[in-house]
Amino acid sequence: MSTPELVTVTVDDREIRIPKGTGLIETALACGVEIPVFCYEPRLGAPVGACRMCLCEVEGMPKLQAACTMTAQDALVLRTAQTSEKAAEGQRAILEFILLNHPLDCPDCDKGGECPLQDLTFRWGPGNTRMHFPKRTFDKPIPISPVISLDRERCILCYRCTRFSEGVAEDMQLVARNRGAQSIIATFEDEPYRAHFSGNVTELCPVGALLPATYRFRARPWEIDNVPTVCGLCPVGCNVWATTREGKVARILSRNHPEVDDGWLCDKGRFTFDHLRADDRIKQPLKRVRRRGFDPVAWEEAAEEAARGLGEAEGSVVVAFSGGETNEQAGALARLARQGLGSNAAIVPDDLDPAVDGFRAPLAAIRDAEVCVVLGDEPVVDRAPVVDLWLRAARRAGADVITIHPAGSIGVSPGSAAHVARSLAEPGTAPPEFRELADQLRDTQRVALVWSGDDHDRGRRAAALAAALGLGEGSGLYVLPRTPNGRGVSSAWRAAGEGRGEEPPEDGEIGALIVSGDEAGYDPRVARLSERARFVLTTAMFMGDHTLWSHLVLPGTSYLERDGTVVNLEGRAQRQRRAVDPPFPDELEFFAEVGERLGLPVSPRPDEPSPALQAELPPRSRPGALSEPAPPPSPNGTGPGLELVTYRSLFSGPGVERVEPLAFQRPRAELELSFADADDRGISTGDAVLVVGADGVGRELTARVNRRLRAGVVRVADEHADGFARHVEVGKV
Amino acid sequence: MPESDLYREIQRVADRYPVRRSAIMPALHLAQGKHGWLSPDALREVADALDLSPAYCQAVASFYDMYHLEPVGRHTVEVCTNISCALVGAQQVLEAFEEELGVHAGETTEDGEITLRTIECLGGCGWGTVVAVDHRYREPVKPEDVPGILEELRGG
Ligand code: SF4
Ligand code: SF4
Ligand code: FES
Ligand code: FES
Numbered sequence: 001m002s003t004p005e006l007v008t009v010t011v012d013d014r015e016i017r018i019p020k021g022t023g024l025i026e027t028a029l030a031c032g033v034e035i036p037v038f039c040y041e042p043r044l045g046a047p048v049g050a051c052r053m054c055l056c057e058v059e060g061m062p063k064l065q066a067a068c069t070m071t072a073q074d075a076l077v078l079r080t081a082q083t084s085e086k087a088a089e090g091q092r093a094i095l096e097f098i099l100l101n102h103p104l105d106c107p108d109c110d111k112g113g114e115c116p117l118q119d120l121t122f123r124w125g126p127g128n129t130r131m132h133f134p135k136r137t138f139d140k141p142i143p144i145s146p147v148i149s150l151d152r153e154r155c156i157l158c159y160r161c162t163r164f165s166e167g168v169a170e171d172m173q174l175v176a177r178n179r180g181a182q183s184i185i186a187t188f189e190d191e192p193y194r195a196h197f198s199g200n201v202t203e204l205c206p207v208g209a210l211l212p213a214t215y216r217f218r219a220r221p222w223e224i225d226n227v228p229t230v231c232g233l234c235p236v237g238c239n240v241w242a243t244t245r246e247g248k249v250a251r252i253l254s255r256n257h258p259e260v261d262d263g264w265l266c267d268k269g270r271f272t273f274d275h276l277r278a279d280d281r282i283k284q285p286l287k288r289v290r291r292r293g294f295d296p297v298a299w300e301e302a303a304e305e306a307a308r309g310l311g312e313a314e315g316s317v318v319v320a321f322s323g324g325e326t327n328e329q330a331g332a333l334a335r336l337a338r339q340g341l342g343s344n345a346a347i348v349p350d351d352l353d354p355a356v357d358g359f360r361a362p363l364a365a366i367r368d369a370e371v372c373v374v375l376g377d378e379p380v381v382d383r384a385p386v387v388d389l390w391l392r393a394a395r396r397a398g399a400d401v402i403t404i405h406p407a408g409s410i411g412v413s414p415g416s417a418a419h420v421a422r423s424l425a426e427p428g429t430a431p432p433e434f435r436e437l438a439d440q441l442r443d444t445q446r447v448a449l450v451w452s453g454d455d456h457d458r459g460r461r462a463a464a465l466a467a468a469l470g471l472g473e474g475s476g477l478y479v480l481p482r483t484p485n486g487r488g489v490s491s492a493w494r495a496a497g498e499g500r501g502e503e504p505p506e507d508g509e510i511g512a513l514i515v516s517g518d519e520a521g522y523d524p525r526v527a528r529l530s531e532r533a534r535f536v537l538t539t540a541m542f543m544g545d546h547t548l549w550s551h552l553v554l555p556g557t558s559y560l561e562r563d564g565t566v567v568n569l570e571g572r573a574q575r576q577r578r579a580v581d582p583p584f585p586d587e588l589e590f591f592a593e594v595g596e597r598l599g600l601p602v603s604p605r606p607d608e609p610s611p612a613l614q615a616e617l618p619p620r621s622r623p624g625a626l627s628e629p630a631p632p633p634s635p636n637g638t639g640p641g642l643e644l645v646t647y648r649s650l651f652s653g654p655g656v657e658r659v660e661p662l663a664f665q666r667p668r669a670e671l672e673l674s675f676a677d678a679d680d681r682g683i684s685t686g687d688a689v690l691v692v693g694a695d696g697v698g699r700e701l702t703a704r705v706n707r708r709l710r711a712g713v714v715r716v717a718d719e720h721a722d723g724f725a726r727h728v729e730v731g732k733v
Numbered sequence: 734m735p736e737s738d739l740y741r742e743i744q745r746v747a748d749r750y751p752v753r754r755s756a757i758m759p760a761l762h763l764a765q766g767k768h769g770w771l772s773p774d775a776l777r778e779v780a781d782a783l784d785l786s787p788a789y790c791q792a793v794a795s796f797y798d799m800y801h802l803e804p805v806g807r808h809t810v811e812v813c814t815n816i817s818c819a820l821v822g823a824q825q826v827l828e829a830f831e832e833e834l835g836v837h838a839g840e841t842t843e844d845g846e847i848t849l850r851t852i853e854c855l856g857g858c859g860w861g862t863v864v865a866v867d868h869r870y871r872e873p874v875k876p877e878d879v880p881g882i883l884e885e886l887r888g889g
Contacts (some may be wrong), residue, residue, distance in 0.1 A: 171786070172785065172786035172788060172789040173786055173788050175788045175789055176792060177791065177792055179795075179796045186788070186791075186792075187788055188773075188776075188787040188788035189773050189791075707784075
């Protein structure tokens with residue numbers, strides 16, 4: 001990039017040399033001068049100049065100017081309210097105007113104490129009001145969804161929320177209706193704002209108009225602590241503040257890491273914290289007594305029992321990881337099993353091939369790519385939500401974003417990612433559309449390659465494609481893991497023994513099975529293993545099917561209750577801090593105790609987690625020898641009826657399912673079908689359809705026509721596809 | 734799901750724009766023509782045809798006076814109450830209509846025949862008060878002209 005031209009700008013008599021085109025708000029800041037703003041927020045795109053809070057005097061211009069809409073030009077002389085009485089007068093007038101209809105109900109407003117409107121009025125506003133008429137009133141607060149409430153009286157019409165909805169998340173669900181003084185913020189009719197990123201508007205709103213309903217009347221700013229930690233619910237690893245009051249988590253806020261999340265969070269990350277207080281949370285060790293009954297036991301007894309069960313199983317222990325453990329937890333468990341109990345069999349999620357790290361790049365680099373290619377059937381927004389925002393930012397910046405899956409810009413049959421990747425890597429024999437794309441990618445400097453789904457070969461096929469395309473600096477490969485810390489857990493497992501160890505034995509009796517966490521318990525493979533295990537030890541936060549087949553159940557902790565390190569999809573090691581204490585010893589302490597009884601040193605704090613508040617991305621690893629990718633899975637073949645593709649919704653999983661206010665976000669019992677298939681069958685969106693699998697399993701679902709979906713394919717969230725085969729018949733009820 | 738005529742008509746209009754969503758205004762007009770007003774279902778249809786959200790379509794429609802977000806009668810009487818017309822007695826004209834029709838501005842007569850509305854500047858400021866009767870301008874209108882206008886409308 002060329003070096004930008006420097007220009008001289010004067011702000012309140014201070015001269016500065018600054019790149020031409022820098023915003024005046026930033027220019028002033030660089031001079032140590034703060035210009036107050038409401039609507040200005042660079043992450044929302046071009047400034048709109050809606051609130052006029054930033055009025056300043058610009059030499060040569062007769063009227064006050066909105067500084068946020070102007071940029072640094074040579075010889076520009078700016079006077080802010082600090083040196084210009086005219087500007088100060090203008091700002092006071094603007095604040096008086098903004099407050100005309102503002103209810104000033106600060107004493108019972110949850111924003112009070114951390115409200116930009118309060119702060120700016122205090123610093124820059126008039127001391128009293130001349131408004132003696134009744135103010136405009138509205139019903140308040142109204143829920144725009146079960147997690148967000150809107151108080152229209154407090155709204156100052158800065159359009160931050162609607163600009164987010166239209167220009168960042170691009171869901172276009174939150175809009176301004178009517179015009180001028182009659183404008184109101186609204187959703188369509190009475191429909192809830194149902195989108196993956198809706199909660200961000202509660203942080204963007206500079207007043208108490210949009211607030212998290214879950215925080216209503218919960219705390220005041222002077223009685224809370226904000227703990228810097230990292231979200232543990234998906235492999236993005238967004239940086240967050242956990243707001244706690246009296247030892248309880250009251251809300252989650254973003255803590256902008258510009259390379260990872262740009263200050264955005266998904267609704268799962270923002271609102272799932274209440275799972276900590278779920279009714280069925282396990283709070284003490286439970287020991288199986290009768291076939292399905294459990295008795296609470298003391299920790300001593302539990303440790304004794306675990307040591308006995310595991311000790312007897314020496315050499316025949318299988319560990320099933322969730323992929324949500326910290327590196328430290330996984331390391332302790334891995335050492336216990338591999339070094340202590342001589343057992344190397346495990347189910348380890350997301351054990352990515354190291355070759356992937358040869359193409360590592362920060363997530364923010366996606367935004368600067370010229371071409372982005374997304375391969376795989378799992379919706380990016382459900383697997384690693386914030387990656388979807390980076391891709392949208394790339395498209396807005398002019399990138400070509402090519403998605404290759406059954407509902408993609410190039411529609412392919414389900415399960416084709418590996419085939420397509422091979423075609424792109426060896427275009428000689430590929431169909432013409434992929435040959436063209438391969439040429440385009442080879443001619444492009446900055447490519448972002450996102451791999452979402454198709455986990456069978458541990459990212460090797462994706463790495464082979466990245467190597468074939470010669471992705472250099474500025475480009476990046478992003479293999480989206482299935483689990484939040486699968487990458488860290490699998491490294492910890494490898495480090496504790498010789499390499500990857502073994503797969504669990506196919507048949508025969510197993511001495512002991514350790515199920516680490518609820519996610520592992522949900523895995524049907526683990527459930528099948530449990531039937532062959534003499535002793536099953538499960539750590540879990542909640543009761544469920546997976547605890548019922550255990551012999552010993554220990555209370556599990558949440559990512560908000562742990563201290564340790566997690567590795568995100570980029571390969572960035574980040575620190576999770578304990579926001580609140582778990583109501584019992586955590587897994588690490590328990591397994592250390594068990595280790596001690598077995599004479600194995602598993603220290604409770606083996607590694608010192610990094611103290612960094614904003615972790616850096618390690619450099620790319622040297623491209624090593626690339627091991628041969630596994631052959632692409634055989635295609636589904638043609639069956640009778642329509643081909644079924646399922647996906648895991650973001651709002652599925654043991655924690656989020658227990659958060660009542662998020663129930664409206666759970667995947668609907670819905671069948672997506674292409675326009676052509678709907679047309680053939682006379683089906684419209686909203687119709688009830690009967691879906692019948694090859695084995696005769698039938699279920700009624702609601703149809704939704706998706707014009708992007710490829711003909712011959714139907715899509716269902718996996719929790720509504722239970723028992724279906726790969727092909728289904730669909731008919732109108 | 735057979736594609737509706739409206740869907741196809743909107744596609745034809747959208748094809749004339751470099752960015753398809755720019756066709757939203759004519760698309761809303763088409764939908765209003767078909768449905769009589771922009772009901773939630775009509776807005777959903779427009780959104781589907783242009784790959785926009787219903788909320789976005791509703792936001793655009795609510796900005797302009799020409800789109801009806803409530804059902805309207807067979808005829809519309811729209812009285813300009815913007816500044817120039819206001820200065821020459823638009824309020825009295827409006828009140829005369831209200832009295833004659835027995836409805837308030839924004840309402841429709843009980844027989845579903847006539848909807849009375851206020852509207853922003855119609856661009857005939859030199860000849861106020863301007864009244865659009867079924868989209869045809871009457872100017873200048875005085876309160877005493879009102880009975881005649883309505884008689885004509887009911888008769889014709
Ligand atoms: S609700 Fe808040 S963010 Fe949205 S326009 Fe009003 S003040 Fe701005
Ligand atoms: S995108 Fe992932 S890491 Fe970020 S808030 Fe959501 S679940 Fe948490
Ligand atoms: S901050 Fe400049 S106009 Fe709102
Ligand atoms: S003000 Fe009535 S037509 Fe312009």
